[in-house]
Amino acid sequence: MIKSIGLGFGMLISSVVIAADPPRLGNGPQFTPSNGPSTRSIPQTSESQESKVLTPFWDRPVEGDLPAADIRTVPAAAARATEAKWVHQQLTHDLRLATRTKVMQLESQPEYRQALAEEASAWENLQNARQRALAGLSNNDAYQASLNLRHQLSEQIKDLYFDSEKPDMERISAMAHLKLAYVSDNRKLETDALARDSDYQQARARYMAAAQRVREFRETHAMVIAGDESLISLRRAVAQTRIAKLSALSYLKEAKNARDLALDYAGYYRSVDRYRPIGYGGWYELGGYYPLPR
Numbered sequence: 001m002i003k004s005i006g007l008g009f010g011m012l013i014s015s016v017v018i019a020a021d022p023p024r025l026g027n028g029p030q031f032t033p034s035n036g037p038s039t040r041s042i043p044q045t046s047e048s049q050e051s052k053v054l055t056p057f058w059d060r061p062v063e064g065d066l067p068a069a070d071i072r073t074v075p076a077a078a079a080r081a082t083e084a085k086w087v088h089q090q091l092t093h094d095l096r097l098a099t100r101t102k103v104m105q106l107e108s109q110p111e112y113r114q115a116l117a118e119e120a121s122a123w124e125n126l127q128n129a130r131q132r133a134l135a136g137l138s139n140n141d142a143y144q145a146s147l148n149l150r151h152q153l154s155e156q157i158k159d160l161y162f163d164s165e166k167p168d169m170e171r172i173s174a175m176a177h178l179k180l181a182y183v184s185d186n187r188k189l190e191t192d193a194l195a196r197d198s199d200y201q202q203a204r205a206r207y208m209a210a211a212q213r214v215r216e217f218r219e220t221h222a223m224v225i226a227g228d229e230s231l232i233s234l235r236r237a238v239a240q241t242r243i244a245k246l247s248a249l250s251y252l253k254e255a256k257n258a259r260d261l262a263l264d265y266a267g268y269y270r271s272v273d274r275y276r277p278i279g280y281g282g283w284y285e286l287g288g289y290y291p292l293p294r
Contacts, residue, residue: 070255070262077248077255084248088241095234102228106221115213122207126200133197134190143189146182153179 106112137143157175161167194200225231 070259073255074252074259077252081245081248081252084241084245088238088245091234091238091241095231095238098231098234099225102225102231103221106224112214112217112221115210115217119207119210119214122203122210126203126207129197129200129203130194133194133200137189137193140189143186146186150179150182150186153182 153175157172157179160172160175
């Protein structure tokens, strides 16, 4: 009965002390008493006022092992990391916009637009010449039979692959090789017909010349963009802000690690506060508290 009453009384005292304890960390074993309300609530004797009587919790005015500096470092580091991130993102956007503006200026030149128009016209003439050159193959029985067989093989391969739970891959592979053989035969017939058609060869030469002119314009534009001084400065600024962003993020990460270590350190010392439950033997059951010896 006495043991139960002592246990209940001890739990009541523990809950009162914990409720009165403010949610902050502070000094470890080297803590000295302060004149705050916490110390005024503790009876002090003449012989233990300076050396033995300590506050049940750590006061803010006394720094000691309080990790306040490590905690305050994290918000500043987070602000710097956020600023570095968005500065880098803004400069990247500016570089992209400036590059696109320069490209549009170069592509708006009349010579380049004329070269593009000539290339498009040459491509259309080439396709028309190709259709005229291959029109004679419509009367070629071998060519038409090969086209039909190729179409049938395509449908059969599709049916074999999708209409069965476990497709016969060896059969599908054999049919695919046969289809490629028909395609190769048709390609030879088409190549021979195109090689004999003079109109197609002239249209092809005109298209290649127009495409080469457009390619030369684009290479020139690329060199102009690569050597533009304003774009070079922006690219350097983007590289510098990227380094600054990575450095700020790394600093923020390590600041958080230091804060966590400091909080763990302070929490460890809090667990060995001079005012804490005995935890050993019968005094804990009775709710006893005692100051640890120095």
